[in-house]
Amino acid sequence: MRAPPLLLLLAACAPPPCSAAAPTPPGWEPAADAPWCPYKVLPEGPETGSGRLCFRSPARGFRCQAPGCALHAPAGRSLRASVLRNHSVLLQWRLAPAAARRVRAFALNCSWRGAYTRFPCERVLLGASCRDYLLPDVHDGVLYRLCLQPLPLRAGPAAPAPEPPEAAEPAECVEFTAEPAGMRHIVVAMTAVGGSICVMLVVICLLVAYITENLMRPALARPGLRRHP
Numbered sequence: 224m225r226a227p228p229l230l231l232l233l234a235a236c237a238p239p240p241c242s243a244a245a246p247t248p249p250g251w252e253p254a255a256d257a258p259w260c261p262y263k264v265l266p267e268g269p270e271t272g273s274g275r276l277c278f279r280s281p282a283r284g285f286r287c288q289a290p291g292c293a294l295h296a297p298a299g300r301s302l303r304a305s306v307l308r309n310h311s312v313l314l315q316w317r318l319a320p321a322a323a324r325r326v327r328a329f330a331l332n333c334s335w336r337g338a339y340t341r342f343p344c345e346r347v348l349l350g351a352s353c354r355d356y357l358l359p360d361v362h363d364g365v366l367y368r369l370c371l372q373p374l375p376l377r378a379g380p381a382a383p384a385p386e387p388p389e390a391a392e393p394a395e396c397v398e399f400t401a402e403p404a405g406m407r408h409i410v411v412a413m414t415a416v417g418g419s420i421c422v423m424l425v426v427i428c429l430l431v432a433y434i435t436e437n438l439m440r441p442a443l444a445r446p447g448l449r450r451h452p
Contacts, residue, residue, distance in 0.1 A: 260353035265346040274348070282313055282355050295399040302371055302395040310401065312358040316371055326351050326373045332394075333358065336366045361401045370396040 263274035296303035372394035
């Protein structure tokens with residue numbers, strides 16, 4: 224038994240189901256006893272210790288949901304970047320409890336690739352309790368590279384025995400490209416136009432069905448009534 228054409232049209236014009244937000248994996252949330260994340264935005268040059276100390280609240284319960292967010296998470300890595308529609312990027316990382324006790328800070332380096340070389344965009348020193356950082360004002364169509372390196376604890380002056388310094392852990396990097404704003408506007412406009420066309424087709428079908436059922440049948444039945452009084 225075939226479905227009526229009107230039902231097929233309604234099924235074709237139905238919007239696609241919304242994509243569910245990716246749940247936050249365990250270990251990505253900051254610790255409950257870390258209400259603030261201290262950080263320093265370092266200037267370009269050899270003055271690595273300078274910079275104003277700032278504080279930010281961690282992004283707890285964050286969900287990256289399309290189409291307002293694009294998640295970039297390399298497989299097997301502890302670093303991921305969520306590119307938001309407002310030209311900002313939320314960088315998140317996780318660390319095992321044993322490794323977290325040996326970390327005094329995190330060094331974040333940001334760079335973007337030009338036509339012939341890479342250009343630095345931001346250098347940030349984050350506290351050991353930080354597990355995320357918000358990078359604002361990302362340009363469209365530019366390949367960014369964010370690298371995060373844990374910095375180990377320094378040996379104290381009253382150490383009982385001189386031990387060889389622990390080597391710093393290698394930095395983890397993630398690359399992403401922000402979607403151009405013009406392309407987003409085109410996609411939104413095409414979606415709106417397609418939805419309007421579907422609504423107009425449904426209204427036309429309902430109007431034709433109403434005219435056929437209520438106006439044309441009585442008009443066709445009147446001559447028959449006159450022939451047989």
